Amino acid sequence: xxxxxxxxxxxxxLMRPVYLVTAGQSKFDRAIPDKRTxxxxxxxxxxxxxxxxxxxxxxxQYIHTCYYGHFADHFGDQLLGEAVIHDRLGLDPLxxxxxxxxxxxxxxxxxxxxxxxxxxxxxxxxAMGWERMDEVPTDEGNFLISCAADKDWESPLGHIYxxxxxxxxxxxxxxxxxxxxxFRRTLAEISVKHHGYARFNPFAQGPMKITVDDVxxxxxxxxxxxxxxxxxxxxxxxxxxxxxEATAIKLTKNTKNKPLRIWVSAGSHTLRPADRRDMExxxxxxxxxxxxxxxxxxxxxxxxxxxxxxxxGARMAAWYAxxxxxxxxxxxxxxxxxxxxxxxxxxxxxxxxxxxxxxxHGRDYVESGDCYHTNPKTGKPGKLPxxxxxxxxxxxxxxxxxxxxxxxxxxxxxxxxxxxxHGDEKLWKKFNRKKPADWTDLQVKGAKxxxxxxxxxxxxxxxxxxxxxxxxxLKKDA
Amino acid sequence: MSMFGQVYVKNNQYKIKGDFHxxxxxxxxxxxxxGWKLMGVTNPREMTYMxxxxxxxxxxxxxxxxxxxxxxxxxxKCESKGSIYQPFRIxxxxxxxxxxxxxxxxxxxxxxxxxxxxxxxxxGAFNILDKPIKFINxxxxxxxxxxxxxxxxxxxxxxxxxxxxxxTLNPTYTILDLSWVPAGTKASALxxxxxx
Numbered sequence: 001x002x003x004x005x006x007x008x009x010x011x012x013x014l015m016r017p018v019y020l021v022t023a024g025q026s027k028f029d030r031a032i033p034d035k036r037t038x039x040x041x042x043x044x045x046x047x048x049x050x051x052x053x054x055x056x057x058x059x060x061q062y063i064h065t066c067y068y069g070h071f072a073d074h075f076g077d078q079l080l081g082e083a084v085i086h087d088r089l090g091l092d093p094l095x096x097x098x099x100x101x102x103x104x105x106x107x108x109x110x111x112x113x114x115x116x117x118x119x120x121x122x123x124x125x126x127a128m129g130w131e132r133m134d135e136v137p138t139d140e141g142n143f144l145i146s147c148a149a150d151k152d153w154e155s156p157l158g159h160i161y162x163x164x165x166x167x168x169x170x171x172x173x174x175x176x177x178x179x180x181x182x183f184r185r186t187l188a189e190i191s192v193k194h195h196g197y198a199r200f201n202p203f204a205q206g207p208m209k210i211t212v213d214d215v216x217x218x219x220x221x222x223x224x225x226x227x228x229x230x231x232x233x234x235x236x237x238x239x240x241x242x243x244x245e246a247t248a249i250k251l252t253k254n255t256k257n258k259p260l261r262i263w264v265s266a267g268s269h270t271l272r273p274a275d276r277r278d279m280e281x282x283x284x285x286x287x288x289x290x291x292x293x294x295x296x297x298x299x300x301x302x303x304x305x306x307x308x309x310x311x312x313g314a315r316m317a318a319w320y321a322x323x324x325x326x327x328x329x330x331x332x333x334x335x336x337x338x339x340x341x342x343x344x345x346x347x348x349x350x351x352x353x354x355x356x357x358x359x360x361h362g363r364d365y366v367e368s369g370d371c372y373h374t375n376p377k378t379g380k381p382g383k384l385p386x387x388x389x390x391x392x393x394x395x396x397x398x399x400x401x402x403x404x405x406x407x408x409x410x411x412x413x414x415x416x417x418x419x420x421x422h423g424d425e426k427l428w429k430k431f432n433r434k435k436p437a438d439w440t441d442l443q444v445k446g447a448k449x450x451x452x453x454x455x456x457x458x459x460x461x462x463x464x465x466x467x468x469x470x471x472x473x474l475k476k477d478a
Numbered sequence: 479m480s481m482f483g484q485v486y487v488k489n490n491q492y493k494i495k496g497d498f499h500x501x502x503x504x505x506x507x508x509x510x511x512x513g514w515k516l517m518g519v520t521n522p523r524e525m526t527y528m529x530x531x532x533x534x535x536x537x538x539x540x541x542x543x544x545x546x547x548x549x550x551x552x553x554x555k556c557e558s559k560g561s562i563y564q565p566f567r568i569x570x571x572x573x574x575x576x577x578x579x580x581x582x583x584x585x586x587x588x589x590x591x592x593x594x595x596x597x598x599x600x601x602g603a604f605n606i607l608d609k610p611i612k613f614i615n616x617x618x619x620x621x622x623x624x625x626x627x628x629x630x631x632x633x634x635x636x637x638x639x640x641x642x643x644x645x646t647l648n649p650t651y652t653i654l655d656l657s658w659v660p661a662g663t664k665a666s667a668l669x670x671x672x673x674x
Contacts, residue, residue, distance in 0.1 A: 003557075033507070033517050077521060142602030152534065153565050154626055156652050158611045159602030166596035167615050167626070174594075174636055222613075223597040274565050274615065274626045301636070308594050308615065308624070 002279040002312075011323040012265060014118035019248035019259035020467060021241050022059075023408035024048030027431040028205045028236035028396035031134035037076065038088035040237040041130055044401075045089060048239050051417075052255050060089075062247060064122035066096035069109030069129030069400035074144050076132040085128065099400075102148050103342060104266075105129060106238065106403025107454025107463030111264040113242040123244045124251075129400035130237035141233055148457055150272050162230055162343070164458050166222035168273065169345035171308040173224055175301040176360045184224065186363045187344040188215035191228045191393055193372065194341060198390025199436050202428045203405075206232050206394045207436075229344040231392035238404035240411075257415050260467045263325050263478070267316025271460045273308055281305050282312075282319050284355040286329040291358060299360045311346070311459035314353035321451075321464035322355070326475025330355050331370065331384045333474060335447035336413045338406035340455035340462075341391040350453055354464070356384065373442045381445070388413075388442045403454030407465050410450035414469055418443040448472035483526040492528055500524040533568035536579060541656050542649035544673060546586045546642055548621065549577035562621045582618070586642045587674075589619040590658070595634035607654065614658060616640060630669050631659040647671040 024047030026040040042056070049059040066089075068082040078084065082098035101108040106129040113127040133141055146159040154164060177183030192215060195208035210228070218228040243251060248259035270276055281292055296303045306312045318330075327333045339354075341347040351362035356370075365384075369375035372382040389395045389409040392402060412418045419441045421427075428435040448469040455462045468474070481496035502522035508514040531538055540547045548564040556573035563577070570577050598611040605611075612629040630643065639661040648671050649655045657672060665674060 033509075137603075139601075140603040142600075143604050144602075146602050150565075151529075152531065152538075153653050156606075156654050157613060157626065157628055158598050158607060159605045160598060160600060161602075162600070163596055163598045163611070163613050164626075166598070167594045167613055170596050171594035171636070220597075220599045222599065223610075225596075272565060272626070273624070275563075275567070275571075275623050277622050 002277060004282070012320055013324070014114070014263065015120065016118055017245050017470075018114050018117045018262050019243050019245060019470075020262040020407065020411055021243050021248050021251045021259050022048045022051045022257055023238070023240040023404065023411055024051065025203055025238035025401070025405055025408050026236045028203050028234050028398055028405075030205060030233060030235070032235045033134070037081070037130055037132050037237070038085055040235070041085050041089060041128055041239070044128065044237040044239040045126075048241055051257055052251055059241070060091065062124040062243075062251060063091060063126045063241075064094065064124050065116055066091055066094055066126045066128065067099055067109045067112045067116070068096060069099045069105040069127070069404065071100050071102055071105040071131060071399040072133075072144060074147065075135060075141070077135060085130070089128075091126070101461040102456030103340060103397070103399055104403060104454040104456035104461040104463050105400040106405065107264065107452070107465055108266065108403070108461060109400070110240060110242070110262070110403060110407060110465055111266055111463050113240070114262055114264045117242050117244050123247045125242045126239060127242060127404060128237065128239040129402070129404045131398040131400045132235055133233045133398065134235045138233065153274070154272060160222065162225055163222040164273070165343050165346060166225045168308045168349070168458065169225050169343065172345055172349060175299050175309060177363070178299075183363055184216070185212050186366050187229060187348065188212040189366055190341065190344040190347050191215045194387050194391045194394035195228070196394070197373070197388050197442065198394030200439050200442055201390050201395055201422055202424075202431050202433055202435070203236075204390045204395040205234055206390065206396075208394070225343055225345065231342045231397040232395075234396040234398035236396055236398035236401050236405075238401040238408055240404050240407055256417055258469065260411060260414055261470050261473065261478070263321060263466045264463055265317050265320035265324060266461065266463045267313040267320070268461050269306070269312040269459045271457055273458050276306060276308070276312075278304050279306070279312075281359065282315055284315075284318060285322055285327070286355050287358065295360060302360065309349065310359065311349055311353045311455070311462060313459045313462035314350050314453060314455060317453070317462045317464040318354040321466055325466050325468070325478050326473070327466070330451065334384055334449050334451050336388065336410055336444040336450045337384060337386045338389060338391065338409050338452040339386055340402070340453050341387060341393050342397070342455065344393070346455070347391075350455070354451075354453060373444065385442075385444055388444070403452065403463065403465065406452035406454065407467070410452055410467055413444045413447040414450060414467060416443065416447075449474070485528050494528070498526045534566055537566040538651050538653075538655070540581075541644055542646060542651060544583070544644040544646050545581055546583045546656065548580050548582040550580050551575065552578045563623055564618065564621050564625045565623060582621070583642070585618055585620065590616050590640050590642070592634055592636055592638045592640060593617040593624050594636060595629070597634075614640065616658065627653070628657055629659065630657040630672065631663050631667060641674065643668055643672040643674055645671045646673045
């Protein structure tokens with residue numbers, strides 16, 4: 001049984017307000033043979049500078065320290081890749097450090113950058129993430145990814161990470177989905193949604209106009225998960241600039257970017273799902289102690305928590321983040337979110353972990369239409385649109401960049417610059433992609449608060465990044 | 479003539495024999511759409527690692543002898559005293575005391591059921607299991623964790639009773655030496671090299 005001490009449940013507090021002032025990203029694709037990684041990072045930093053009407057050289061003048069998120073050295077076959085990028089960005093001799101927490105690397109990189117500004121060590125920090133997953137064929141790529149599981153106890157079992165997720169999918173489907181065909185179709189709907197939104201994103205690698213049946217007919221990878229239930233394997237880079245208040249005001253003066261308050265929290269859980277022990281559910285502000293009393297009766301087989309159906313790391317990241325920022329009901333308090341949809345099933349699991357729906361009822365977030373930009377059932381705006389970028393399934397999963405790409409995406413909504421950053425014909429042409437004739441503006445109107453979840457392994461590390469318009473805070477002293 | 483790299487330990491030092499890497503030449507990568515201009519090179523490499531099982535070595539050695547070992551916290555001051563762990567872990571996650579090694583083969587033969595499962599149609603490179611691979615997660619009465627392994631016979635179902643089998647003939651000394659079959663499976667039906 002995991003029990004928390006009072007000290008472990010301290011609500012985190014930043015020592016001074018921290019701001020996101022700009023962000024940028026490269027094109028994402030399965031392979032980018034005509035560019036070195038540093039070229040992708042320069043693309044991302046140049047875009048971040050241009051959003052502030054600055055040249056990269058001008059923006060660099062403000063940067064004091066650098067955090068580099070790059071997960072898999074063995075993919076790029078380059079140790080200390082951070083030093084290569086730092087040098088090529090011309091940022092020597094500033095202090096820099098590499099961050100590696102699997103799929104959550106991007107989120108963790110932001111976590112470190114935010115704490116560095118909050119502590120007063122730096123007034124302006126670069127958080128840059130990338131991944132280079134095209135130097136090996138896909139089956140060897142799957143082998144390299146499986147090395148993030150326990151090398152003695154899990155990886156030899158098929159060398160396929162999808163499999164380690166699929167056992168959770170099976171359990172969730174049977175316990176909470178009650179093995180209903182309708183639940184399986186809801187999972188497929190998530191893939192349709194994310195590939196569909198990717199069609200309106202010039203950065204995205206996996207745009208597709210598909211149906212639920214297309215997903216259900218796609219090849220089985222690890223039953224019940226099929227190829228179209230899974231995220232992409234990608235190449236690309238993304239960056240964000242994190243500042244204190246004075247620098248944020250200076251850098252954004254006369255620009256379209258309003259400085260956004262940023263907080264990042266983190267949680268963790270066992271690398272091997274096999275090591276998960278029973279515990280009581282840590283409750284979020286919108287849950288009550290007696291809420292889960294009859295869960296086993298409602299969903300037979302759900303007695304173990306988190307068992308194989310929840311991500312304790314995500315629950316804890318939300319637990320800290322909501323208390324830190326004053327969020328009570330995320331569906332009401334937030335306007336747009338990006339979740340780590342490594343697989344359709346983990347997207348549903350996360351809805352529950354972060355309190356969008358109670359445990360066991362995650363499917364309702366999709367079935368109600370709340371997760372859409374425009375609710376297909378009502379024709380009205382979705383209550384809390386998610387993954388309008390296309391997410392990991394439709395846009396990319398260039399591991400070290402993913403959490404930062406998500407933050408770029410949610411920030412463009414609050415800056416009211418989504419259409420500009422996704423609809424510009426020049427950008428589509430630059431990436432050699434065709435803008436669809438039915439391109440749709442997915443700007444969430446009036447967005448003031450947003451969340452991004454970055455997630456590693458089968459839940460070993462999870463971060464929650466929260467952005468808020470400083471004039472729309474929920475807690476005065478946050 | 480090349481020979482697979484082999485290793486033993488003497489005086490707590492690795493003693494190696496044979497080839498641990500093989501040289502293969504790089505080849506150019508060229509652009510078929512642009513006059514076959516140079517884009518990059520291949521970097522072939524074959525290496526052998528030396529990996530220590532440390533305090534878990536007894537677990538892997540025991541599999542080859544038809545035994546499933548677990549660990550138990552016996553620290554009287556630990557709040558998790560008496561907890562049994564499978565996967566075998568060396569230290570108690572709560573008190574960090576070194577745990578006692580115990581043989582749980584009998585318990586596994588009598589009280590193991592499938593907690594969840596999945597059927598894997600694809601694999602990554604270097605996989606040596608036959609596909610589809612039937613991954614199962616096994617829960618045991620009295621054990622606080624849930625082991626991941628694979629089913630060698632039949633089709634998995636949640637709640638199904640399973641029994642362990644061990645690759646005692648030509649063992650690999652890896653986790654693949656442990657597999658499971660539905661309770662009631664006859665010895666004659668076991669995969670080659672495996673015994674109860």
